[in-house]
Amino acid sequence: MPAWLKTSLKIIGALLLLIILILVGLSIYVSSHKEKVLTQLTQKLNENLNGKINVGSIETSFFTSFPDFALTLKNVSLKDKQWAQHHHTLLDAKSFDVVVNTAALLKGTISVEHIDINGASVDLYTDSTGYSNTSIFKKSSTKKDNKSKGSSSAELGKFSLKNVNFIIDDQKAKKLFSFAVSELRAKMDFPDSGWTANLHLNVLAKSMAFSTSHGSFIKDKVLGGDLAAGYNQKTGNINVTSSNFTIGGDDFGIIARFAVGKKPASFLFHITAPQLLWSHASQLVTPNISLKLNMFNMDSPIGVDAKIAGSFSGGGDPYLYITADVNHNRLTIPGSVIDDCSFKGVFNNTYAKGKENGDENSIIRLAHLTGTYNHIPFAIDTGSIINLIKPIAAGNFRANFPAADLNYLLAGVTKFNSGTAEMALRFNADIVNYRINKPIFAGHINLKNSDIVYVPRNLTFRNTSLSLDFTNNNLILNNIRLQSGKSIVLMQGRIDNFLNLYYNAPEKILVNWQINSPQLYLGEFLGFLNSKHSAAIVSVKAKQTNPANSGNVVKQLSVALNKAKATMHIRAANVHYFKFLATDATADLHFSKDGLQLNNVSLKHAGGSLKMDAALVQGNTQNHFTVNTTISKVNVREFFYAFDSFGLKDLTDQNLKGFLSAKANISGLVNNAGALVPGSVDGTMDINLQNGVLINYQPLISIGKFAFPFRNLHNISIPLLDAHFEIHNRMVTIHPFQITSSLINADVAGVYGLTNGTDITIDIPLRDPGKDSTITDAAERAKKRNKGIVVHLRAKDDGTGKVKIGRNRDKKLL
Structure with missing residues (x-):
């Protein structure tokens, strides 16, 4: 080994040994002087606090975290000066472990490798006056200290929380955030721009109330997953993203921004859920919203995209913008079900700019809504519900379907056997108890080539067409063609103030009809007589289930039809009633739930003419009539034949010839088949017979024999x-x-x-x-x-x- 290498290793070893000796010595010193160090530490910390920090004990560990230095604080509490009044402890931790990088410490930099907090509670409290227990921290001096340029900066590598309760209770802003953190692990880096962090968490959201008067979002839901966070010093924003986040077991994507560099601090959440059940979604919002959502349901998951934005100060609701994508779902609404339902929906609680966010300023928009209601396929191009406190619904309704599909909707009122129905309506309605109430329409309804049975009157019409136009609260009835048996009726009608009277005073509805007919067989309309009893039953049921001011447009129909009145101006080329035949008939008829009245009746019959006023009042099995008539020069034989000789047995149409003129004022009863009730006729009659012939009149023959x-x-x-x-x-x-x-x-x-x-x-x-x-x-x-x-x-x-x-x-x- 070269000498320089041996020398270098010896120097490095010596330095390492020195460092170890220093750390060991520091550990031994802290361990042997715990109370003194603890006292000095708390005194130093309290110098910068408007309150008091208490630390139960302090311990060091070198060898367990070598080569880093570990410090453990136990039973740490942090209280502001007014704690005695509000009793909210800012920090209460059983164990507070800090691991510091030794190498960085020797360089003059505090690099915290790891912080572990276990069994702690963080309670940020603000009272109704705006005082906060965070005021325990003294404000730093705004003057720059040049000497501080060489001071060390603190960096945090990792931290973890276990069994930590975190609470933000702002009484002034009426906000309450409470989270029970089972586990939170984070790893941080400190680039020049700020810091970044990767987090894994498992948290129970006890409360996330941006307005305590409305309650909490995601209440008692477990939040879990991995997040990436970062702080930008220039913008003062904290950005958080996650693609595998769960709320209450459902998968979400999250993008969040916390603008902490500005005052007041604000937040923005962008949350997406591609597959979320309606019932689960309703549990994530505040009770004031979920109460309304729970009145509805969808069988299959839907796609949801939500934006939530607001301020951490102030007591208003956050801004909400939620979109939903529904495809071929089954939607349950109060009182009914919509099958095969698809739409794109938007909820926004800032409908009118300049007004506070909230239910009163909320709107639900529906676009391209399609579905099937009671077997009727329909579409709403655009629809909306504004003001969830006093909701008003509006939209464009379209439908085109076989008329027979109406039988499911109008059972007990009408029955359709063929033909097509087409609707194009713009509607506006209040929503009462989550149901459409008293909708107002503009637009048209067309029915073509349909066979219809009007159930309450047992009247059948074939090959029927009609057009209903709703405009300016009035109903215009155009191009109506009715055929009952051999009768053909062409009608035009109008009802003024229809929609208001329909719901509030159906007994005041008056239909003005202009009616023309090439041939009219009155006997085919005897169902009008025969159904009083059944109509009464329908009426009783209607009264039991649908009061006269029912807000349901369909259920109100039987009530309106039973109570409405009609005035008809009739022109008929030919009128048949059993044996009776008239031509060039004109009449004014007034229908009501009790019967009908005829005025200005004029017709030609049996070579003469007849003018008449009459009335019919319905009973259960018999119907009372009154007739005032003037007959001019009719063929008496044909006249008697047409009316079955008025019930006479000895003097009939076979006994008479001549021309009859008469004035009659009579009343009587007809049964539900339209026949005279024997012995029921009352009144007076004046007869003028000209050129008469009495043929085979038996009473005279009996006398004349002798x-x-x-x-x-x-x-x-x-x-x-x-x-x-x-x-x-x-x-x-x-x-x-x-x-x-x-x-x-x-x-x-x-x-x-x-x-x-x-x-x-x-x-x-x-x-x-x-x-x-x-x-x-x-x-x-x-x-x-x-x-x-x-x-x-x-x-x-x-x-x-x-x-x-x-x-x-x-x-x-x-």
Whole structure:
């Protein structure tokens, strides 16, 4: 070995031995003078504190950490001067281990190789006045000390925390952060720009409340993973990133920035989760948000991207900007489910600039929302919900689907068997108890080529088309085509103030219809009569489940249809009702839940015309009607045929010819099949018959066999007949009138019973009317009318319903 090498090794060995001796000596000195060193250390530290630090004991170790120097402080506590008032200890550590690099120490640099803190509590407390226990640290002098240029700088290599509770309790800013650190390991480097660190942690987040009034984010969730952190001296920012971080067992990517170089200090978190269950996501936010999120759910995981930013001072909510990407999921909403749901969603709690962050200033935006609701496929191009305190929803709704899909939504109201439905609506609605309430629409609904059954009225319409236009709160009904059996109806309608009345006062809804029909068969609409009982049941159910002001647009439909009124202005080329046929019919109809009213009815029938006003009030099995009508010169045979001879048995359409004019004011009952209820008709009738012929009228034939055996009893001409009748309780009161005919002249009065009770007096001059046919003077003809023998007859019910005709004993034979 060369001499210079031997000499060098001896010098190095000597230096190492010297260092070891110094460190050993230092260790021995500290160990043998613990109390003195501890006293000096605490006194020195307390000189720079507005409070007090206590260290229970101090120990050194050289050989366990050789060649570094280890120092262990036990039972360390740090309290500010006002601790007696607030009782928040800034630092309370059972064990505080520090390992210092010996080589760096000899160079004049404090290089901390490792710090281990075990069983500690860090409590940063600020009271409501703004006083903080961190004021224990005296502010450093702003004057620069030139002598300090040569002083050593401290560097930290590694540190670890075990079983450490870390709390930031800011009463003034209403913030509370509390973490239970099971394990935290970090390795640090100190480049010229600041420092960098790689960390591994396992932490329980007891509280992360940026506003204690709203509660904590990620409460009681375990945080774990690896992070990379760095501090830039120029910007004063701490940046943290992680690609394998977990919160509550779910994987997240995290990018965070803490701007500690500025006042007030601020933070920014950018958190991503490609696969996160909705129920797990709702557990990560504050209770005021999770309460709302828990009303909803998604079966499959969704992609979430969240930005959270705020200040470490002040009591407001942090800024939140959260986006979600949903694809073909199953979304559960209050009261229903949306299948195959996809959308891109954004939540932002700073909707209006200049206002504080929070629920009242929040907005949820939905873009390209598609799904299936109650078997109806739909799309919402853009939708939003603003103000989570008093939420308002708005959006553009589109749907195009088979009309039969509406059966799932409108069960009990309508049934669709074919056709297509298309909707394009802009809606705006309040949200009450997390449900859409009283939506207001603008746009249109089109239905084409559909067969529809209106369930409450048991009415069926074929090949139906309609267009509903919502504009300025009104409903315009266009291009409506209804076909029921052989009836074809073309309709235009309008409802003013529709959407307001629909929810708040459906009984005030009035539909104004303009109706045209080439042919109308009224019998095909008898379902209107037959369904009062079922409609009542629907109404009762509606009242039980849907009050009159229900905010649900679908459930309110049965209520509105049952209570709404309709006015119809009808023009029909042909109107059929059983045997009745009319042409050029016009009428004004007013429908309500109780029945209908007809005004200004005008039509042509049987060669004449008819004008009428009428009303129908519905009952359960029978329906009450009133009719005021004027009939002008109709063919009496056709007229009687059309109305089944008005229930008369002896006088029918087969017994009559001539032209009838009449005025009638009658009321009665029809059953749910549209037929007259026997004996229900009441009212008065005035009849004028011209050029009449009485054919095979059996009561007269029975009399004539004995009284006029040589006259034509089967075909009796009646040039003119005027009569007035009153109908009541199956009885027809015949006011006195004269019959002037080719067979006989007669004066008739009395009561005709439709079933029994007939009592009619008939005064018949036996003089042959044919002998007076040549007399043109009416007065002269009237004088000779009763010349000769006059037979007084009485047609009376025998008590069994059979009418017997005999001499009227109350009058003498002339």
